[in-house]
Amino acid sequence: MSDSIFRSEVQAFLASSLTPEIKRAGELMTSVFSDFDAGLAWHKILYKKGWVAPDWPLEHGGTGWSLSQRYIFQEECKLANAPALFALGLQMLGPMLIQCGTEEQKQQYLPRILSGEDAWCQGYSEPGAGSDLASLMTAAVRDGDDYIINGSKIWTSYAQHSNRIFCLVRTSKEGKPQAGISFILIDMDTAGLTVEPIVGLDGTVEQCQVFFDSVRVPAANLVGEENQGWQVAKSLLEFERGGHNYAIDHKKQMAKIRRQASSQYSANRVLWKDNPVFSAKFADVAVDALALEFTELRVKGAFEAGENAGPLSSLTKVMGTEIGQRFNELSLEIMAEHAFVKQLDALTPSFEGEVIGPACGLTTMPEYINNRSATIYGGTAEIQRDIIAKRVLLL
C-alpha cells in the first residue's frame, strides 16, 4: 500500500471514530498528558481496530506497519486532535517485557496493556535521586518468595489513575550504585502502598508521590535478573527519549499559533500578517523544528536498520522539548493578557459552559507553564547534553 493511500485510510478512520468529546480532550491538552478518561476511551477504540500498538511486533499485537506508516499514523492522530494515550505501558513497559520478560509475564501483562485494562505508571525518580537516578534508595529485601519494599518514588505521572507500577528498587548495596538495582512490577492495590497527589503550577494534578511501607511483592515480578535492573531501565529510557516524535507535536503547535495569530484576538491584531518581527521569530523556530523533524526521521531510519540510536535520542529530546517551549512562548505573546484567565473547568472535555475570552487562547498559559517540565523529566536537558558530550563527542 502506498503511503498516500495509507494516509487516506487513517484519515477516514479518524473522521469516523473520533467522537466530539474525545477530540475535545485532544484539543484541550495542556501537557503531554490528556484527560485520563477520554484518553482511555480512545485507547479502547484503537484497540478494537487493532491499531493501539503500532510499535509492537506483529505477533504481540502490533500492526506490522512500516516505519513511515507508523509516522503517518502518529501525525494524522495528532493533527486530528486525537488525545494522547497514557503510554507508559504501550511505549515503555510493553516493548521491554517483549525483550526481557518471562513467558508468564508476557502472557499476563501484554494483553492487558493492549486492551487498556491495566494502566502502568513509572516509579524511577525519588526525592533524593533525580538526575542521579542510580543513587536511588527504595529498598527491596528478599523474604522467602517475596520482596519487602520500603521507600518512596516521586514525579510518578498519573499514579492516581494507574493500577500497576514498574519500579527500580535497590536490591544490593555492593559495588557501583548501578549494580545493585532491580526492575520490579507492583500492583498499586498492594497493602502498604499509598499515593499522594502533587498539585502542579497550573492547579491540576498530573504528578504524584508514591510511598512504600513494607509492600510485599512476589519475587516472580522481577523483570530480568536481580541487580540487572539498570540495564533494563537504560534501554527503556532510550525508548522514552527516542520513541517520541517531537516534530509532530511541533506541527500541532504551529497550526495553533497560525490560528491564534490570524484571529481578531491576537496582540495588535496585525501580528501575523504585518509584523515582520513576529514573522521572523516564528520562522526561526519553525526552521529548527523542520531540521529536527528530518533528524528524527534519520534516527528512525538508523533504528530500523538495527543501529542503536542511543545518543541521538538525547539530541532529539533536548531539541524537541526546547523548540516546543519556544513555540509556547510565541503563543503567549500572541494571546497576551487573554491568556491570564484561569478556567480549569473549561479545560475538561465534558465542560458545557461558556468559555471566558477567546477559546483559541484557553490552553495557552497552562501549556506554557506545564511545558517547563519538558526539559526536566525523562532526563534533564543538562543530563542529555552530558550524554552527548560523553558518548558522542567522547569528551
Added chain:
Amino acid sequence: MAAPQKFNETLLLSAFCSFNQTLSRVSTDMFIEYSEEQTMLRDSAEKYLRDNYSFENRQATVKKSAGFNAEQWQTFADLGWLAMTFQEDAGGFGGGALETMILCEQFGKYLVLEPYLESVVLVGGLIEAGGQAAIREQYLSGLIAGQLQGALAYLEEGSVGDPLQVQMRAESSAGGFLLSGKKTVVLNGPEADFFLVTARTEATDQSSDQGISLFVLDKNATGLSRKNYKTYDGRSACELELINVSVGPDAVLGELGDAHELALPVFHRAVVAVCAEAVGAMDALMTATVDYTKQRKQFGQPLSSFQVLRHRMADMYMEIELTRSLLMATAWKLDNSAPDAAQCVSALKAKMGKAGRFVSHNAIQLHGGIGTTDEFSVGHYFKRLAAIGLMFGSRDSHLSRYNQL
C-alpha cells in the same frame, strides 16, 4: 515628607560616555544614590513584608475567592504606602516614580497580591493626573485611606498589547453619554468599587490616539455587569459588559477625547511599577536558586559545583543587574522629565521581558521537579513574571517603540 533630594548627579567616566554616545541616543549622565527617606522606605517595606507576608499566608489568600487580603491592604494604607506617591495637596507624600519603584520591588520580592498597581498606580495616578475637583474629592482620599478600590478597564478583544485599540463607543446623549461594549481582563475588577473605562467619544479610527475618553463608572451603574475569575498568577480579574450605561458629562476624567495624553505618563509609571516588581521577583528567584543548588546534592556533590549550572546562575545574575540598572535610570528620568524618559521606558520593558523569562525558566530548570509544584514558591514567581512580561506591551512592541522614539 519634604521632596527628597533624589540623586547625586555625577558624570560617569568620560570613556564610557563617549562609548555610549556612539551607540545610543539615551543619555546616561547620572549616578543613582538613594536619599535617606528612600532608604528608609525600602528598609521598612522589606522588614514589614519579611515579618508579615509569608508565602504560606499568600497562598492561603490565593485559594480564597477574594482577590487579596483586606487586612493587609489596610495595613499598607496605615503605613502610608498608598499615599506615598500622591502629591501633598491630594493628601500624599509627594513621591514619584522612584518611590513607586522602591515599594513595588519589595512587593515583587514577596509576591504581594494586593492591588497596588491597579488601585494606586493606575487608577489613583489617572485621577490625580486628570480628575476634576469633584472626582478627586470623591475618590482620592478613599483610595489613599484604603477604603476604596478602583480598576482600569481598557483592554478589549483586539487590543491586548495596544491600549489605543479602543472600539467601545460612548455616544452623546441628553448632555451626557451612553456607553456600550465589552472590556476584558480587568485586573482587580471583582474588588473594584468603581471603574475607569476607556471609550471613543469621536468617530476616530480604531487605532487612533485621538478621540478616546476616560469615564468614571460606579460598580453599581445600571447596565454594567461583570464576570469574575482568577488569573493564573493568583490575582482576581473580570470581564466587563456595558449595555447603554448612562453617565453625565461630569463622569469624564480629564478633557474629552484626550485620554491618551492623560494616560501616557501613568502607563510609563505603571511600567516602572511592574518592572520593579519583576526585579524583586527575580531577586527572590536568584536567592532561592543559589540556596537550593548549594544544598541539593546529586552525584555526590552539591549542584552548585557543576560548572554549567554555575555559569547559568552567573548569567541569571547579569540579566537581573542589567534590568535593575535600566529600572533605576528610567525611574530617575521619569521623575526628572528627561527627554529620553519614554525611550527608557520601552528599553526597560523590553529588557525585563527577556530577563524575566531567562531568570524564571532557569530558576525552575535548576530546581528540577520541585520547581514545577504548586507547593513551592519558585513557580509562583515564574507565573507572575510571565504575566508582567505581557502587560503594557510585550518585549517586541517595546523594542519597536524604542527604535521609533
